[in-house]
Amino acid sequence: MDIIFIDDLRIDTLIGIYPREREMRQTIEVSLKIGLSTASAGASDDIHDTINYAEVVGRLRQELGVRQFGLIEKLAEYIATLLLEDFGAQWVQVSIAKLGMMPGVKRVGVVIERSS
Ligand SMILES: Nc1nc2c(c(=O)[nH]1)N=C([C@H](O)[C@@H](O)CO)CN2
Numbered sequence: 081m082d083i084i085f086i087d088d089l090r091i092d093t094l095i096g097i098y099p100r101e102r103e104m105r106q107t108i109e110v111s112l113k114i115g116l117s118t119a120s121a122g123a124s125d126d127i128h129d130t131i132n133y134a135e136v137v138g139r140l141r142q143e144l145g146v147r148q149f150g151l152i153e154k155l156a157e158y159i160a161t162l163l164l165e166d167f168g169a170q171w172v173q174v175s176i177a178k179l180g181m182m183p184g185v186k187r188v189g190v191v192i193e194r195s196s
Pocket residue numbers: 095096097098101150151152153178181
């Protein structure tokens with residue numbers, strides 16, 4: 081299995097379990113490991129033979145711009161499903177981090193792994 085990765089993608093979205101979090105967007109960091117075979121793209125040099133990471137970033141910005149989530153677990157699951165079903169990934173690791181949520185804590189988050 082090969083991996084395409086995206087590290088610390090910053091996105092503004094509505095996320096959280098408290099009413100104040102439903103009113104104001106906050107910045108989260110999304111890191112992805114996308115498992116697939118890159119052998120055909122490595123041979124053909126054709127973007128259509130792989131997962132275009134620019135398309136992934138664009139799609140996530142678009143989706144998270146119009147959606148709202150309570151838990152980061154729910155958001156992570158949503159992104160994992162999107163990568164598996166819409167982008168044809170074989171395996172994904174999705175990390176979501178919230179920044180500066182609590183005094184003395186830099187980041188909190190979740191990491192999930194899913195496969196098709
Ligand atoms: N396991 C989780 N714990 C908490 C979450 C979450 O999404 N998953 N969210 C919150 C609040 O929204 C928090 O970010 C605000 O302080 C608390 N715990």
